[in-house]
Amino acid sequence: MENPNNSAGILAMAATAFLWSIAGLFIKVIDWNPIAIAGMRSLIASIVILIYLKRPVIHLSFTQIAAAVANAATMLLFVSANKTTTAANAIILQYIAPVSTAFIGAFLLKERTHMEHYAAIPVVAAGMIIMFFDELGGGKLFGNILAVMSAITFGFYFVFMRMQKDGSPLESILLSHWLTAGICVVISLFLPLPHVTAKSLAAIAVLGIVQIGFSSILFSFAIKRISAVSAILIAVIEPVFNPVWVFFAIGEAPGPNALIGGGIIVLAVTIASIINAHRRE
Secondary structure (H helix, E strand, O other): OOOOHHHHHHHHHHHHHHHOHHHHHHHHOOOOHHHHHHHHHHHHHHHHHHHHOOOOOOOOHHHHHHHHHHHHHHHHHHHHHHOOHHHHHHHHOOOOHHHHHHHHHHHOOOOOOOOOHHHHHHHHHHHHHOOOOHHHOOOOHHHHHHHHHHHHHHHHHHHHHOOOOOOOOOHHHHHHHHHHHHHHHHOOOOOOOOOOOOOHHHHHHHHHHHHHHHHHHHHHHHHHOOOHHHHHHOOOOHHHHHHHHHHHHOOOOOHHHHHHHHHHHHHHHHHHHHHHHHOOO
């Protein structure tokens, strides 16, 4: 049974997606390799979460560890996919996650996936393809496989976080960032040292504190109040915000495909969320 007041969860999840969307904008100004960025971002985010929690409850239960591993795997797989296929392919393929979440959630959580969810999934997929139609390329098979794997781990992450709805799922995110930072530090030992500038330090601080740190707190709030499939459907509005950030940063107006595809995604997610909120409340 979901928390009756799941409207707050829907809003928190939308805010989470909004914060996730600023990643690309700030990563562009950091002249570091992706492993260094991912590791430092996670390290800073873990400090933010630790300050918020004050006394984290680390009990190392199966769900706490499983959610942490799934999130760390998603972050590392998606970074790797971006390096080995086109960025558009990586985003499109990762956002098959709502499908995997619907099935994983039904099996592990026994949460019923409603008709509005099943209807929204293909509409969202169509909107995503329209958004990135001009950028889609053959990419590389290995990179595409990594992107699909990241979609599956992303789905498991949402489900394992939802399994902690009566506890404190934020500790799983804390563990995932420690794990990600540790893995990235080890890998970075074999890579050239990043070029540190005031601009790169400021950008990595925003990524760690706001884009991941604050969004983690919002996400842990949201996932306690809405189903896993509802949460991940709302999360797919993240790419819709990207053209908005680019417009504000460099004045580049989004093209017709971005506007049409983004509009379809927002409309589908909004209608599904309203129907689901009405059903629960």
